[in-house]
Amino acid sequence: MDRNSLKCKIGPSILNSDLSQLYAESQRLLDNGADYLHLDVMDGHFVPNLTFGHPVVKCLRKKIPHAFFETHMMVQNPEQWIEPMADAGVSQYTFHIEPVLKDVLPLCRKVREAGMKVGLALKPGTGIEAVRQFINHADMILIMTVEPGFGGQKFMNDMMPKVQWLRHNYPLLDIEVDGGVGLNTITACAEAGANMIVAGTAIIGACDQKSVIASLRETVERSIHKCNV
Ligand SMILES: O=C(CO)[C@H](O)[C@H](O)COP(=O)(O)O
Numbered sequence: 621m622d623r624n625s626l627k628c629k630i631g632p633s634i635l636n637s638d639l640s641q642l643y644a645e646s647q648r649l650l651d652n653g654a655d656y657l658h659l660d661v662m663d664g665h666f667v668p669n670l671t672f673g674h675p676v677v678k679c680l681r682k683k684i685p686h687a688f689f690e691t692h693m694m695v696q697n698p699e700q701w702i703e704p705m706a707d708a709g710v711s712q713y714t715f716h717i718e719p720v721l722k723d724v725l726p727l728c729r730k731v732r733e734a735g736m737k738v739g740l741a742l743k744p745g746t747g748i749e750a751v752r753q754f755i756n757h758a759d760m761i762l763i764m765t766v767e768p769g770f771g772g773q774k775f776m777n778d779m780m781p782k783v784q785w786l787r788h789n790y791p792l793l794d795i796e797v798d799g800g801v802g803l804n805t806i807t808a809c810a811e812a813g814a815n816m817i818v819a820g821t822a823i824i825g826a827c828d829q830k831s832v833i834a835s836l837r838e839t840v841e842r843s844i845h846k847c848n849v
């Protein structure tokens with residue numbers, strides 16, 4: 621299997637950081653080796669929690685003009701926020717397919733027309749068959765490894781078969797895992813085939829962010845390399 625063009629990317633989630641210092645926290649993560657920022661947007665409907673929306677993302681973009689911003693849209697109506705998030709300077713718009721199953725394709729098109737990359741996210745209870753027909757229309761698939769809504773939850777190892785299935789059938793697809801990912805769970809993610817790694821608590825709470833990010837990267841790169849030999 622030729623996975624030469626598959627890249628490991630580490631995207632810290634700022635969900636559990638000191639949000640009063642959003643810019644400083646985000647810049648520190650980038651300075652410590654993050655490849656992108658994973659921004660968790662929650663609307664209090666799709667998940668029982670509320671975070672921030674496009675006005676905050678727009679302010680952050682003004683301070684950080686060049687980094688790749690992924691918004692993880694845990695919202696009931698993803699269509700509503702496509703234009704505002706594009707205007708805020710979002711690079712990739714990752715939305716959950718569950719509330720919009722009949723409209724996934726037109727939404728993918730709208731996200732792309734708005735100038736953003738397309739990510740499709742699956743809750744733990746959503747089987748891979750629900751996303752199969754849309755994979756070729758997306759840039760990335762996000763397999764949630766916790767129930768979306770809160771940081772600091774326990775990693776669900778039983779999500780790994782979904783990642784394995786995706787990697788087996790789509791050797792070059794960007795596959796992201798999110799939820800409870802850290803030094804103790806990264807090997808499972810890497811061996812299953814994930815190459816885009818979201819980690820919140822494990823990075824934000826670390827004394828040495830740089831070494832945690834480097835270590836997550838090393839594990840994933842080792843797995844990618846193993847498949848190339
Ligand atoms: O989408 C999320 C929660 O819904 C967060 O991205 C995720 O939980 C990251 O935090 P942690 O690594 O602490 O689990």
Ligand SMILES: [Fe+2]
Binds near residue numbers: 692
């Ligand atoms: Fe997330």
